[in-house]
Amino acid sequence: MTRNRASTRYIVIHSSATPPNMPVDAATIDRWHRARGWLMVGYNRVIRRDGVIEQGRPDDAVGAHAGPDYNAVSVAVCMAGGVAEDGKTPEANFTPEQWASLEKLVREWKDRYPEAQVVGHRDINSTECPSFAVKEWAASVGL
Ligand SMILES: [Zn+2]
Incomplete structure (x- = not known):
C-alpha cells in the first residue's frame, strides 16, 4: 500500500523523457x-500527449520520483514527452493541450x-528533467 505524506512542500514537474511521437x-x-x-507508477499524475490528466498514485500518497527526501514532501506530475526524436536530447516539445492541462x-x-x-x-536533483524552466513557466502563467 502507498502511504500518505505528512506535508506537501513541493509540486514537482517531470517529463517521461520520451520522444514526442511515443x-x-x-x-x-x-x-x-x-x-x-x-x-x-511513481508519479501522482501523468499528462498524456493529448492533454488528458491521468491518476497515478493517489494525490496524497508518497511518490517515487525525486529521491526519498523529496518524495516524502512532494506531489508529482509527469508530462509525456520531453526529449527529441533521438530519444535523449532534452526538448520542451509538449503539446498545447499538455501545457493547458499542466496549468490547470x-x-x-x-x-x-x-x-x-x-x-x-x-x-x-541532478537531471535535465523536465526539459524546461519550471519557475519561469509558473511565473509566466501567474502561478
Ligand atoms: Zn523527472
Missing part, C-alpha cells in the same frame, strides 16, 4: 516502474497545498 500514459509508466521493483492541475494543487513551491525535477 504515446505514453499512466499504464505505460506503471509497467516501467513495476519493472524496477516499485509498488506502482498545478492551480488545483496550489489550492489544495497552498504552502507548496512549484519546481522542476532538475531544480532539486
Whole structure:
C-alpha cells in the first residue's frame, strides 16, 4: 500500500523523457516502474500527449520520483514527452493541450497545498528533467 505524506512542500514537474511521437500514459509508466521493483507508477499524475490528466498514485500518497527526501514532501506530475526524436536530447516539445492541462492541475494543487513551491525535477536533483524552466513557466502563467 502507498502511504500518505505528512506535508506537501513541493509540486514537482517531470517529463517521461520520451520522444514526442511515443504515446505514453499512466499504464505505460506503471509497467516501467513495476519493472524496477516499485509498488506502482511513481508519479501522482501523468499528462498524456493529448492533454488528458491521468491518476497515478493517489494525490496524497508518497511518490517515487525525486529521491526519498523529496518524495516524502512532494506531489508529482509527469508530462509525456520531453526529449527529441533521438530519444535523449532534452526538448520542451509538449503539446498545447499538455501545457493547458499542466496549468490547470498545478492551480488545483496550489489550492489544495497552498504552502507548496512549484519546481522542476532538475531544480532539486541532478537531471535535465523536465526539459524546461519550471519557475519561469509558473511565473509566466501567474502561478
Ligand atoms: Zn523527472
